Amino acid sequence: MKKLVSISALLGTLALLAGCPAKKPDVPPPPPAPTSDTTGVEDPSTTVGDDTTAGPPGELLNQRIVYFDFDRSDIRADSQTIVNAHAAYLAKNPAQKVRLEGHADERGSREYNIGLGERRGQAVRRALALQGVAETQLSTVSYGEERPAAAGSDEQAYGLNRRVEIVYLK
């Protein structure tokens, strides 16, 4: 696909070099835009750089993923020790910030799954806050089913994809 795109760009350039007129619109110019720039910042057009850091070492602290059951957002007993370890570290290091990235498996509607991923991120946020982590250290983002950790449409992949990733920030 990338190849096609680059061929496309090349052909466009060749067309320009050959003196082809720019492709004319097939309809008259558009009516005034239904929006204006006053409503938002103009897009920076580049993706923001990597803002993550390796984070603290340690057997428990190296585990940064909290898994969830189907359609659930409560932290399972087997994940509690991992959450507790991060809570203790973050409470002792109040300058350290983390981003809680919530995810869902691929079943169901995409925007609804954004909501499910957010619920999971919020569950981890509350658990950390309850153990003394400041709200200013915590932020959440939900990617829903858009950034799977594992490919495939089976229970194993679903289980790996229903997760919250604790991401340490610079």
Place this chain on the structure above:
Amino acid sequence: MRKLATCLLFMVAATPAFAQLRLTITEGVTDPIAIAIVPFARAVPADGGLDVAEVIQRDLESTGRFKGMARNDMVFKPTTAAEVDSPGWKQQRVDYVVVGRVTSQPGGQVRIDAELVNVLTGQRVAGPYSMGAAANLRNSAHRVADALFEKIIGVKGAFATRIAYVSVDGKPPSQRYELYVADSDGENRVRILASPLPIMSPAWSPDGEWLAYVSFERRVSAIYVQHRRTGKKSMVSARAGINGAPSYSPDGKKLLITLGGSNGNLDVYLLELASGQLTRLTDDPGIDTEAVMAVDGTVYFTSDRSGSPQIYRLTPGSSERPKRVTFTGSYNARPRVSPDGKQLAVLTQADGAYRIGIQDLASGNLQVLSKGRQEESPSFAPNGAMLIFAGRERGQGVLQTVSVDGQISARLAADAGEVREPVWGPFLP
């Protein structure tokens, strides 16, 4: 002039290489209308070598309601209705014959004149015709197919329309996301946006000039609107937490959006684009999202306030509580209203699978239209006759269409990568 013609030929010849989506009918009507679309008289070189009759035949066949006659079986190849010998075609079991001519016009315009002959009655219907710039001859051909479809079926065709969709390349966790706009037959694909982070929920403005979508290019979600032709892009919502599920109001002046805020409670809002004024429409601890506005102003949205996702409706400005609309099954999400406002397309759970359903709003009856395991994102064609949606085949996302009566299905498969979240654009002026 000669240079111009060479350029056009070059560009048209280059087009098939980008034809990423290929349409296959998977289920058609049992007794399709037999139609012979005879090769049109050409305008050399203004037509750029485009086979107008072939474009029209593919359009009509794509609906599953027509079977085009093979050219090898055509004994005569008339180009005017007067030359059509009805009894001869009738012997070959053809119901309709389409003939036509492409002619070069002043100012770089090309005109298509088509004539439709009903072989059984011998009736000759002059027109339809369509005129446009030589570079847009394919679009003119789609417009002729729209008119032919309407003359025979009684419903305007939706061939001269566009679709937008998201394409995903690569394996998790490193994937690449792209937003494309293409003609409804998959041709003339144009990339609108590319990002290493997710792009989702594209939505057309009612005039077909703008696309709203969600992009995570800043690592967090934000809603953008982008002009299809100029690429001009504005961020319209990047508030704390989730910014999602944009869809235009029928007048194109507002966006329905979902906001989560820092506490992660998703509710539906109305954003006026010119002023940036925000009006909250729902206030519930559950997930409220995927709102869409019908022509009469009624808003339909997904909410799990009852425990599982179901569709609710509300009237902006009214103090009435949202009313539940779907009662069939334990999962109904992602509502889309038909152009006439009488039907709702939804993602519904049936037999343990996620399928496309259509609910009659007056009776409340829900009919499951699709047969796959994991389907989503239904979107109505502007004529209300078909739905496009995302399905899966051998683990890959493909686009599919189904007629609203469930009888006719087709697949638009990509050459490479996964395609998803198709949205059918409006009729073009």
